[in-house]
Amino acid sequence: MTRSSYLRLSPKNRTFTGFSQAWLGSDHLLIVNSSRLVERYQRFAFADIQAIVVAEGGRRAIWQAAVASVCFAFSMWVQFTFGKRFFAAIALAALLLALLDIARGPRCRCILQTAVSGERLYPISRMRTARSFLAIITPAIETVQGSVPVEDLAAQAAMTPQIALAESTAQPPAIERPLGYTPEILFGLLMLDSVLVFAALRSTFTVAFGLLPTMYFAEFLIGILALVQSRTRSATSVAVLIAAFLCVIIDPFALSGAAAWPGVVAVFQQPSPDAAAWNNQITASSTTVFLAVGWRAAMAITGLAVCHFERTAKGE
Numbered sequence: 001m002t003r004s005s006y007l008r009l010s011p012k013n014r015t016f017t018g019f020s021q022a023w024l025g026s027d028h029l030l031i032v033n034s035s036r037l038v039e040r041y042q043r044f045a046f047a048d049i050q051a052i053v054v055a056e057g058g059r060r061a062i063w064q065a066a067v068a069s070v071c072f073a074f075s076m077w078v079q080f081t082f083g084k085r086f087f088a089a090i091a092l093a094a095l096l097l098a099l100l101d102i103a104r105g106p107r108c109r110c111i112l113q114t115a116v117s118g119e120r121l122y123p124i125s126r127m128r129t130a131r132s133f134l135a136i137i138t139p140a141i142e143t144v145q146g147s148v149p150v151e152d153l154a155a156q157a158a159m160t161p162q163i164a165l166a167e168s169t170a171q172p173p174a175i176e177r178p179l180g181y182t183p184e185i186l187f188g189l190l191m192l193d194s195v196l197v198f199a200a201l202r203s204t205f206t207v208a209f210g211l212l213p214t215m216y217f218a219e220f221l222i223g224i225l226a227l228v229q230s231r232t233r234s235a236t237s238v239a240v241l242i243a244a245f246l247c248v249i250i251d252p253f254a255l256s257g258a259a260a261w262p263g264v265v266a267v268f269q270q271p272s273p274d275a276a277a278w279n280n281q282i283t284a285s286s287t288t289v290f291l292a293v294g295w296r297a298a299m300a301i302t303g304l305a306v307c308h309f310e311r312t313a314k315g316e
Contacts, residue, residue, distance in 0.1 A: 006030060007024040010022040024136060027045060047144050048115065054111075105128045107127070108126060196215055201289045234310050
């Protein structure tokens with residue numbers, strides 16, 4: 001069957017790693033899942049579809065608006081021009097995402113049930129899309145399976161013993177996705193960075209000063225990736241990840257960055273004529289060093305311990 005003989009049932013539901021989309025064939029439903037490099041196709045014959053369940057999902061606009069508010073507050077609080085612009089940009093992006101999320105309508109979860117499995121239809125992610133999807137797919141399924149009056153369904157459900165009903169709808173064991181290692185990478189990086197921050201704030205190694213911007217950027221990017229991939233994680237792991245990511249955002253402007261960035265500028269732009277190029281040191285208080293190094297080490301130890309116990313509980 002050519003692509004022109006398919007009817008598009010949903011727009012592309014885009015994510016960070018790809019997109020998914022639903023298409024209507026002559027006798028089946030086609031779900032396309034793309035990861036940019038690989039496309040996976042799932043076909044569900046109309047005769048095999050037992051039920052399609054749609055439930056309204058959560059509202060992310062609330063969290064996006066909360067992030068925007070916190071970032072706006074930080075943009076007003078920090079004293080550095082770069083920090084003000086950085087937090088203002090994040091706040092503006094979060095606010096735009098919240099407005100776009102509201103404009104697209106309520107979210108939903110759509111589950112397609114067959115005799116052997118229940119599949120999540122990721123292309124059907126909005127109630128507006130779900131209504132148009134059901135309006136097209138329902139007549140197509142009824143054409144193959146025939147329509148059953150509601151009164152007959154109710155009578156059949158009342159007459160069917162609960163044990164027989166449970167046996168007929170028994171599902172095979174669910175296949176759980178393995179846990180990724182992105183959180184462990186983040187916590188391991190924080191442990192390494194605790195040593196680098198101490199070297200940058202207490203030593204005279206110029207190379208340590210140059211590592212600070214790269215270190216902050218790496219922590220920020222890996223933190224975002226870890227949060228995106230935290231769906232299969234426990235609530236405790238997600239809580240530790242969120243706490244670590246908030247510390248990563250605050251640190252360059254409130255902890256080590258308050259002492260580090262002016263020192264870096266002084267070292268590289270206005271070197272002392274009497275001192276050797278390598279003999280320069282950032283002036284940071286003991287409290288600043290303790291906070292900048294301490295939160296990284298504490299988060300790293302806590303996060304690695306939580307991930308270890310989580311994997312042990314899952315038998316990995």
